[in-house]
Amino acid sequence: MFDLRDVRVMIAGGSSGIGLSTAKFLIDYKASVIITGRDARKLESATQLLGPGASSVAFDAANSEARAEALARIGKLDHLVITLSGGKGAGPFRTLSEADLRTGFEAKFWTHFSLARDAIPYLNPEGSITFVSAISAKAANPGTAGLAAINAAIEGLVKPLAVELQPLRVNAVAPGVVDTPWWDWLSEDQKKATLRNKADFFALIYDGKGFFLTDESPHTLVNVVFCVASKLETNLQGLFTSLVQ
Numbered sequence: 001m002f003d004l005r006d007v008r009v010m011i012a013g014g015s016s017g018i019g020l021s022t023a024k025f026l027i028d029y030k031a032s033v034i035i036t037g038r039d040a041r042k043l044e045s046a047t048q049l050l051g052p053g054a055s056s057v058a059f060d061a062a063n064s065e066a067r068a069e070a071l072a073r074i075g076k077l078d079h080l081v082i083t084l085s086g087g088k089g090a091g092p093f094r095t096l097s098e099a100d101l102r103t104g105f106e107a108k109f110w111t112h113f114s115l116a117r118d119a120i121p122y123l124n125p126e127g128s129i130t131f132v133s134a135i136s137a138k139a140a141n142p143g144t145a146g147l148a149a150i151n152a153a154i155e156g157l158v159k160p161l162a163v164e165l166q167p168l169r170v171n172a173v174a175p176g177v178v179d180t181p182w183w184d185w186l187s188e189d190q191k192k193a194t195l196r197n198k199a200d201f202f203a204l205i206y207d208g209k210g211f212f213l214t215d216e217s218p219h220t221l222v223n224v225v226f227c228v229a230s231k232l233e234t235n236l237q238g239l240f241t242s243l244v245q
């Protein structure tokens with residue numbers, strides 16, 4: 001479908017989950033993919049799994065010096081995909097700790113923001129930035145107000161940036177529930193139950209329409225790949241892919 005020969009894509013958070021699967025898709029389309037993450041060993045095994053189209057750079061995207069060094073080392077890029085995870089910020093509002101939510105914002109919102117901003121000098125002006133937010137930003141699920149706020153803040157960046165930075169395309173993909181190591185904070189049984197119940201969960205939130213089920217894997221991956229690879233700017237500029245089905 002796409003020919004991404006000679007196209008360089010950085011996937012921040014590409015050593016695991018959605019980022020790693022996106023890397024596989026893009027390499028299938030012949031892209032040259034640089035995956036990043038903090039854990040060098042995890043990156044090494046991901047790079048081996050991906051094969052010759054992949055290389056990796058280990059750094060903490062939350063650290064401004066490490067970020068600057070890594071971006072300089074990676075050099076020119078056509079596309080940036082940000083799948084960095086956060087973690088903190090879930091839980092019932094009455095007991096949600098401000099410290100946890102601030103940590104969640106630091107880990108996800110601020111790293112996505114800072115990495116996107118710092119990468120701009122290296123990005124092809126006709127390339128793209130794709131943020132990976134979360135369905136919690138649009139959902140109405142109890143216990144996710146903190147996560148919703150973090151991901152809504154990321155999505156809030158998208159439309160103004162899509163205009164301000166054009167012709168660079170800026171999009172966000174909002175996954176539903178995707179089976180990745182992100183859920184490892186749950187026990188094995190809780191994780192299984194959550195993944196099993198996701199259809200009911202979204203049917204409940206979206207009044208049985210099931211529309212947003214299209215956000216789940218593999219659609220999440222396909223949507224990220226489309227945001228990167230498509231040059232149909234009218235469709236894939238400043239839109240969340242859940243609106244682009």
Ligand SMILES: NC(=O)c1ccc[n+]([C@@H]2O[C@H](COP(=O)([O-])OP(=O)(O)OC[C@H]3O[C@@H](n4cnc5c(N)ncnc54)[C@H](OP(=O)(O)O)[C@@H]3O)[C@@H](O)[C@H]2O)c1
Pocket residue numbers: 012013014015016017018019036037038039040042059060061062083084085086108111132133134135174175176177178179180181182183
């Ligand atoms: N899975 C889901 O159901 C789901 C649902 C909605 C939204 N999402 C969102 O989708 C995105 C990807 O999630 P995932 O499920 O693929 O998670 P994942 O499997 O845990 O992958 C997260 C990736 O981010 C890297 N990372 C995290 N913090 C980093 C930092 N400060 N600097 C550099 N790398 C960092 C991790 O590597 P290291 O740990 O080695 O740094 C890893 O490569 C996240 O933003 C998540 O919130 C996921």
